[in-house]
Amino acid sequence: MAALLHFSEAHDALAHLQTLYRQQIQHLRTAMQAYVDGHELTAPARAFYPLLRIQAHTVRRPDTRLAYGFLDHPGTYETTITRPDLFAKYLLTQLTLLQQNHDIQFQIGLSEQPIPVHFSFADNDHIEGTLDALRRQRMREVFDLPDLAAMDDGIANGTWQPQPGGALPLSLFTAPRIDYSLQRLRHYTGTAAEWFQNFVLFTNYQFYIDDFVRLGHAEMARPDSEYIAFIEPGNVVTRRTGLSPQEIDALGSIPARLPQMPAYHLVRKDADGITMVNIGVGPANAKTITDHIAVLRPHAWMMLGHCAGLRNSQQLGDYVLAHAYVREDHVLDEELPLWVPLPALAEIQQALHQAAEDIAQLPEEDLKRILRTGTVASTDNRNWELLPDNLPQRRFSQSRAIALDMESATIAANGFRFRVPYGTLLCVSDKPLHGEIKLPGMANHFYRERVDQHLRIGMRAIEILRKGGTQRLHSRKLRSFAEVAFQ
Numbered sequence: 001m002a003a004l005l006h007f008s009e010a011h012d013a014l015a016h017l018q019t020l021y022r023q024q025i026q027h028l029r030t031a032m033q034a035y036v037d038g039h040e041l042t043a044p045a046r047a048f049y050p051l052l053r054i055q056a057h058t059v060r061r062p063d064t065r066l067a068y069g070f071l072d073h074p075g076t077y078e079t080t081i082t083r084p085d086l087f088a089k090y091l092l093t094q095l096t097l098l099q100q101n102h103d104i105q106f107q108i109g110l111s112e113q114p115i116p117v118h119f120s121f122a123d124n125d126h127i128e129g130t131l132d133a134l135r136r137q138r139m140r141e142v143f144d145l146p147d148l149a150a151m152d153d154g155i156a157n158g159t160w161q162p163q164p165g166g167a168l169p170l171s172l173f174t175a176p177r178i179d180y181s182l183q184r185l186r187h188y189t190g191t192a193a194e195w196f197q198n199f200v201l202f203t204n205y206q207f208y209i210d211d212f213v214r215l216g217h218a219e220m221a222r223p224d225s226e227y228i229a230f231i232e233p234g235n236v237v238t239r240r241t242g243l244s245p246q247e248i249d250a251l252g253s254i255p256a257r258l259p260q261m262p263a264y265h266l267v268r269k270d271a272d273g274i275t276m277v278n279i280g281v282g283p284a285n286a287k288t289i290t291d292h293i294a295v296l297r298p299h300a301w302m303m304l305g306h307c308a309g310l311r312n313s314q315q316l317g318d319y320v321l322a323h324a325y326v327r328e329d330h331v332l333d334e335e336l337p338l339w340v341p342l343p344a345l346a347e348i349q350q351a352l353h354q355a356a357e358d359i360a361q362l363p364e365e366d367l368k369r370i371l372r373t374g375t376v377a378s379t380d381n382r383n384w385e386l387l388p389d390n391l392p393q394r395r396f397s398q399s400r401a402i403a404l405d406m407e408s409a410t411i412a413a414n415g416f417r418f419r420v421p422y423g424t425l426l427c428v429s430d431k432p433l434h435g436e437i438k439l440p441g442m443a444n445h446f447y448r449e450r451v452d453q454h455l456r457i458g459m460r461a462i463e464i465l466r467k468g469g470t471q472r473l474h475s476r477k478l479r480s481f482a483e484v485a486f487q
Helices: 010-036 088-101 133-142 175-189 206-220 283-296 346-360 388-398 408-417 440-467
Strands: 005-007 048-056 075-080 106-114 199-203 229-232 236-239 263-267 274-278 300-309 319-328 371-379 401-405 422-430
Touching: 005 010, 010 048, 010 088, 010 106, 010 133, 075 175, 106 175, 175 283, 199 206, 199 283, 199 440, 206 229, 206 236, 206 263, 206 274, 206 440, 283 408, 300 346, 300 408, 300 440, 319 346, 319 388, 319 401, 319 408, 346 371, 346 422, 346 440, 371 388, 371 408, 388 401, 401 422, 408 422, 422 440
Parallel strands: 199 274, 199 300, 300 422, 319 371, 371 401
Antiparallel strands: 005 106, 048 075, 048 106, 229 236, 229 263, 263 274, 300 401, 319 422
């Protein structure tokens, strides 16, 4: 590894990270283009991720109310960096906090971690697709390909073990892990990572997306809207009335078919807008998409979806504000053991409750008739009602669960795991234990009456969280004993 350069200012450190990354990516792209053009490369074409290192000889506890931005112990800390253009604001915030809280210098150079050639392509580049089978096979002799061993989640899971004399991690994710997720986001959601906003809503029904699209286009027709663009799958951009193409570029096209989990983005200049993703039904999708959105370090994500009401006192269309979860989804059992509790986060809970009151326009006593706080159970078995001996029903009753779905506990658990503030507001769409199952007429009436209000409650909650200050959202409840310095 070449000698590291030292920087005392966060701005200078970020600028050098950007320069190094740009040089390395350009080297790979040039070599790849030559390879596609049929040239034989005489030596492997390699590039390396930038390395950020900090050495702290003494550490005093900084006077800060934040849960991040400081080092816990003396020692050497480091991380590899990717896409310092995309993460410029985030990186500058993290580096500035470390600069303010500690008397340190930033050491920057190239790491020993190679950049896989696939992660050097721009979003619209597909040049490897023009190669024949033999040339594609020979790529591994010339270029570094993705190495899954460099992409595990040991740091986030709390299972990572430092080597004797080795450096401690600065961030939850390594550069290859982030690059992998950026590629997956484009594949699953049909939009580029650049458009994702800091507040994310998940839903399990297209009805919510239809309303979000309608609201997004309505915002774009308002010249005074706080949002500047609405992005749909295929990176199709609708600009706010009055904005020029120079202010918001538009290169997208409507896809021939929707991606697996389409994403829609109501964009603000500060990226504190709203992203909404239709994750479909099931915990596998919920885990998959949150695994990847987590690398973008959002301020919060929340689930707005339908659920089965488990109590006779509930009515179709009632809301459920989750304050605890029964995790029978099982997709995170290895990464986050079932004995780990998922705490309710006060800021999210209060925002969702206040938003429901604001949108429903009901006094507190009347609100209690349609909004109930309680435990939500998430299962990986869509036909749990058909299991013999009513064992699931017994467990749900023992847990005091008031609602059942297939996604909420997964989203909350991955929020806890990746230190992303989380919350859940569900709407009762059937009551299978009481003979009220979804029937066409009943379902259509429910969708007309409740979807629009439910979505507006979620969007109002984001407004409340945004006004309350985003830094306070990243609670100490989500941090472990020995935590990384980056948010």
